[in-house]
Amino acid sequence: MRTSQFILLFLCSLIGFSGTVHAQDSLKLVPTISVDSLDLLALQMEDDLRDQQGLAPRYAVPNLVEITAATHGHWEKLDDKLAMWRLRFTCKNAISMNFGFQRWLLPIDSEMMIYNVEGTHRIRPFTIDDYNDSGELWTPAVAGGDVIIEIRCPQNAVTLIKEEIKLTSVNAGYRGFHEAFGQQPLPNNIPSLSGSCNIDVACPESVGWENEIDCVGVISTGGSTFCTGFMVNNTSQDGTPYFMTADHCGIVSGNAPSLVVYWNYENSFCRTPGSAASGGPGDGVLNQFSTGSIYRAGSATSDFTLVELNSPPNAAFGVSFCGWDASTSAPTSAVGIHHPATDEKRISFENQPPSLSTNFVTVNDWDAGTTEPGSSGSPLFDQNHRVIGQLCCGGAACGNNLSDDYGRFSRSWNLGLAAWLDSAGTGQLFVDTLPAGGGGPVEQCSNGTDDDGDGLVDCNDPDCAPSPACGGGGGPGAPANDLCSDAQAVGEGVFAFDNTGSVLDGPNACDTNMGTDVWFAYTATTSGTATIETCGSAGSLDDTVLIVYDGGSCPPSPTCLASDDDGCTTPNFSSTVSVPVVAGNTYLIQVGGWNGATGNSDLSISV
Structure with a gap:
C-alpha cells in the first residue's frame, strides 16, 4: 500500500x-x-x-x-x-x-x-x-x-x-468491474475482460448447479485486491456466515474487516461461449454486497482462508452455503464456479477425474470454460456438488490446455477448518449445500428425537449417513477399523491398513499430531518386548503417528504406554515403538497420518 x-x-x-x-x-x-x-x-x-x-x-x-x-x-x-x-x-x-x-x-x-x-x-x-x-x-x-x-x-x-x-x-x-462502471479496460491492462471461452452461469450448461452458483461471490480486500470466494456450510447447518477463499488472496486477521463480498454479479442472459459478446462487457450489477469479516483459520500449505462475515448476507440476495467433502474420496469429475478478471460469474467443467496429491486437487485440462486471474479462491465441486478445493494457482486460460491447482479441502480440514465447520465435533466429513433460505433444525443422529421434523429418527434419517453415530465413520468409504470400537483384532505379524476416509476417534494427548486414525486390538501370544512399527512400508502413507494403550476398552485411557512420530529411517517419517507385553493381554494400537495425512501402509508387530 x-x-x-x-x-x-x-x-x-x-x-x-x-x-x-x-x-x-x-x-x-x-x-x-x-x-x-x-x-x-x-x-x-x-x-x-x-x-x-x-x-x-x-x-x-x-x-x-x-x-x-x-x-x-x-x-x-x-x-x-x-x-x-x-x-x-x-x-x-x-x-x-x-x-x-x-x-x-x-x-x-x-x-x-x-x-x-x-x-x-x-x-x-x-x-x-x-x-x-x-x-x-x-x-x-x-x-x-x-x-x-x-x-x-x-x-x-x-x-x-x-x-x-x-x-x-x-x-x-x-x-476490474469495467462494464459495471461504464468503462472499457485500459490498453494492455491485464486482467482485462474475461475470455470469450468462458460460460455464463445463465447458460443452459449450468442447469442443476443453481444452489452452488448462489454461494459464490467476487471479493475486494483492503480496497485494493480482488479474488473469488464462497459461503460454506457447517455440520450444524445453522447458517453461520463462514466464507472461504485462497490464502494467497491476502486476507489475514489484521485486514479481515476490509473484506467486501459482491453477490449475484452475473450476466442476465447467456452469451454464447466463444462469441464476441462472451468476451465483451456484460450487464451485471454490483448493488448486493456484504462488508467486513473476522479471520478464523488459514494455511499456505493448502492455500485456504476461512473468515466469518460480520453478518449473514441479506436474505433478499438469495445466497446459499456451499456443501463440501473433507474425505479423501476420489472425484470422478469437477465443476468450477468463479469470477474471471472480476467479470460476471462463470462456470467451467472437467469431465475427467482430477489428479490428487496430499495438498492439491489438479484439473488437468478444462473441457468447457476455463479460469483466469480473479478466479483465485473460487470453489471446485465434485460430482456430488460438494466443494473439494479452492483455486490456488495454474495457467489455464482461453486458448490453452494448461492445468489448475486447487488447495485440497481434505488437507485444509485438519489445518484449521474442522474446528469451525464441525465445531459440534460430530465427526462428519461431508455436508450438502444449504440452499438460500435454508438452515433450521438438523438431525442430531443419536438422541432418539426427530430433530428436523421429517418423520425419520437418528440413523433412520439419510442425513445421518455420514455420522459416526450411525456407523458412517465420518464419511463415505471409511475403513472398517476407523473407530476404536471397531478395532481390528490382531496378533504378531504384518497387517495392511488404509486410513483414507477415516476420522480422528479417541485421545491424542500423547501426540497431538495424530489424525485420521485406524485402530488395532493386539493380543500378545508371548511375553516380552513388542516392536510395533510402520517402518519399511512401501505404501503411500509415509508420515505416520503411532500410539499404544494398555487394555482393550474404548475409549482408552489418555495415558499411553508409548507413542512415536518420526522414529523410522525408512520411510523417514514412519513410526516405531517398543513396549513390554504379557501373553494373553490386549493392547490398543492407534495409527494414523501426521496432521491428517492419508494413504496405505503396513503395521508390523513382533516380539
Whole structure:
C-alpha cells in the first residue's frame, strides 16, 4: 500500500454550521480532496511483478489519509432538526473509488451515502446496522473518479459523528468491474475482460448447479485486491456466515474487516461461449454486497482462508452455503464456479477425474470454460456438488490446455477448518449445500428425537449417513477399523491398513499430531518386548503417528504406554515403538497420518 500526497483544494474545518441551505445547493460549497493521478504504465509493471509472485490481482491504489468530520468537509443545516456533512474526492483518471474507515459509528436516525457526481452510481445508505465490533467500515466501489461522501443526521448527533468517523484510506480504481462502471479496460491492462471461452452461469450448461452458483461471490480486500470466494456450510447447518477463499488472496486477521463480498454479479442472459459478446462487457450489477469479516483459520500449505462475515448476507440476495467433502474420496469429475478478471460469474467443467496429491486437487485440462486471474479462491465441486478445493494457482486460460491447482479441502480440514465447520465435533466429513433460505433444525443422529421434523429418527434419517453415530465413520468409504470400537483384532505379524476416509476417534494427548486414525486390538501370544512399527512400508502413507494403550476398552485411557512420530529411517517419517507385553493381554494400537495425512501402509508387530 503506498501513501499518496493529497491536495486539499478546499478545507472547511467547521466546528459549527454554515447558514441553513438546501442539499441541492451548488457543489461549490463542498471541499474537495484530490488524490494523485494514476501512473498506468508503472502500475502495469507492478502488476506484472505481482502476478509473477503469485499475489492476488490488484484493481485499485490505496491512498492513506486522516480525515474526520471535525477536520474536513462541510456541515450544513437542512432544516430545524437535520444536518448534513459532505466531502468530495477526485482522482483524474480513476474508473472507480472506494473508501476505508478506521473508525465508523453512526447514531440512530443517521445515514451515510456515497455517490458519483454524475449521478449514475450510488451505494445504498449505511446506517447503525452496519456497525461491527472491529469499528471499521470498508465500502464497495463507486463508478468514476469524482465521488461524494454524504452524512445526514439529527443536529444533536453532530458532535458524536465528528468523534466517531475517521476515514483513513481513499482507493482509486484503474481496472476490474469495467462494464459495471461504464468503462472499457485500459490498453494492455491485464486482467482485462474475461475470455470469450468462458460460460455464463445463465447458460443452459449450468442447469442443476443453481444452489452452488448462489454461494459464490467476487471479493475486494483492503480496497485494493480482488479474488473469488464462497459461503460454506457447517455440520450444524445453522447458517453461520463462514466464507472461504485462497490464502494467497491476502486476507489475514489484521485486514479481515476490509473484506467486501459482491453477490449475484452475473450476466442476465447467456452469451454464447466463444462469441464476441462472451468476451465483451456484460450487464451485471454490483448493488448486493456484504462488508467486513473476522479471520478464523488459514494455511499456505493448502492455500485456504476461512473468515466469518460480520453478518449473514441479506436474505433478499438469495445466497446459499456451499456443501463440501473433507474425505479423501476420489472425484470422478469437477465443476468450477468463479469470477474471471472480476467479470460476471462463470462456470467451467472437467469431465475427467482430477489428479490428487496430499495438498492439491489438479484439473488437468478444462473441457468447457476455463479460469483466469480473479478466479483465485473460487470453489471446485465434485460430482456430488460438494466443494473439494479452492483455486490456488495454474495457467489455464482461453486458448490453452494448461492445468489448475486447487488447495485440497481434505488437507485444509485438519489445518484449521474442522474446528469451525464441525465445531459440534460430530465427526462428519461431508455436508450438502444449504440452499438460500435454508438452515433450521438438523438431525442430531443419536438422541432418539426427530430433530428436523421429517418423520425419520437418528440413523433412520439419510442425513445421518455420514455420522459416526450411525456407523458412517465420518464419511463415505471409511475403513472398517476407523473407530476404536471397531478395532481390528490382531496378533504378531504384518497387517495392511488404509486410513483414507477415516476420522480422528479417541485421545491424542500423547501426540497431538495424530489424525485420521485406524485402530488395532493386539493380543500378545508371548511375553516380552513388542516392536510395533510402520517402518519399511512401501505404501503411500509415509508420515505416520503411532500410539499404544494398555487394555482393550474404548475409549482408552489418555495415558499411553508409548507413542512415536518420526522414529523410522525408512520411510523417514514412519513410526516405531517398543513396549513390554504379557501373553494373553490386549493392547490398543492407534495409527494414523501426521496432521491428517492419508494413504496405505503396513503395521508390523513382533516380539
